[in-house]
Amino acid sequence: MVIARVYVTPKKGVLDPQGKAVLQALQALGYGEVEEVRVGKFMELRLGELPEAEARSRLAEMCEKLLANPLIEDYRVEVERAR
């Protein structure tokens, strides 16, 4: 079985009002060292048995098509084999 972790984050340069609000809250709490926060999404997918290369290319397709909007978001996929 393949476990995929998909991270979707707002593209650099794209307005991230959520990240900004969280940043301000952290700074208000005294965490002045925080310089930037980007709020995104985390998704965990369990895939059936398939070769890792194929899993990766299909996951990239899923991200491009549905899981992320490439116009405004970046994505990163981690793949792990599990029993």
Added chain:
Amino acid sequence: MRVGVIVFPGSNCDHDCAHVLREVFKAEAALVWHKETSLRGYDAVILPGGFSYGDYLRAGAIARFSPVMRAVEGFAREGGLVLGICNGFQTLLEARLLPGAMVRNRSLQFICEDVHLRLENATTAFTRAGQPGRVYRMPIAHAEGCYIADPVTLRTLEDTGQVVFRYCTPEGEVTEAANPNGSLGNIAGVCSRAGNVLGMMPHPERCAEVVLGNEDGRLIFESLLGRLAATSVAGVTARR
């Protein structure tokens, strides 16, 4: 002359649109369930507001893959008139039938209020009954209405007259303070290059009759139905 109003799971302005078409304009309207695969017999299509699929993932991201969207894409490609309001606009963006994308309002709040809009392009099928530069008042109700696009796309939209509505002051000035959600260029509505697809965040169906205290939304329906009537008078066979 028949207008189809698409119903996604979570659409909630579908009946409002059908009501305005039927009761206010005495036009024929039908609700089209999102599982339909054909739009044969329709002369125009409206994607209404609401929260299709609970806005999960991104507003419109899942609705965009509903079976009916294939038909909507074909319909639009052949020049059919497609209007997306609010969530319908978001869905058209996700489907790439219109350029750009929506992100969270800059205030992070769901905004439900009347705004003023300046009509920038009165030549589209949806705005031809209006006057360019005129200010209209319509309600907005959204959390993801901050319109963004890359600089090249934005310039193209401006140069080709694809920006149809802009948020403005009651006097028609396009200012930062009159921008409710942070949209680039105060953009409230854009159309496709060919002009047959319009997406707008404000809700014309919520302000199209006297009893509601505002009729500014009539502009959209009057224009649309006027165009359809003109087309059928001209003897052009109704699409599909």
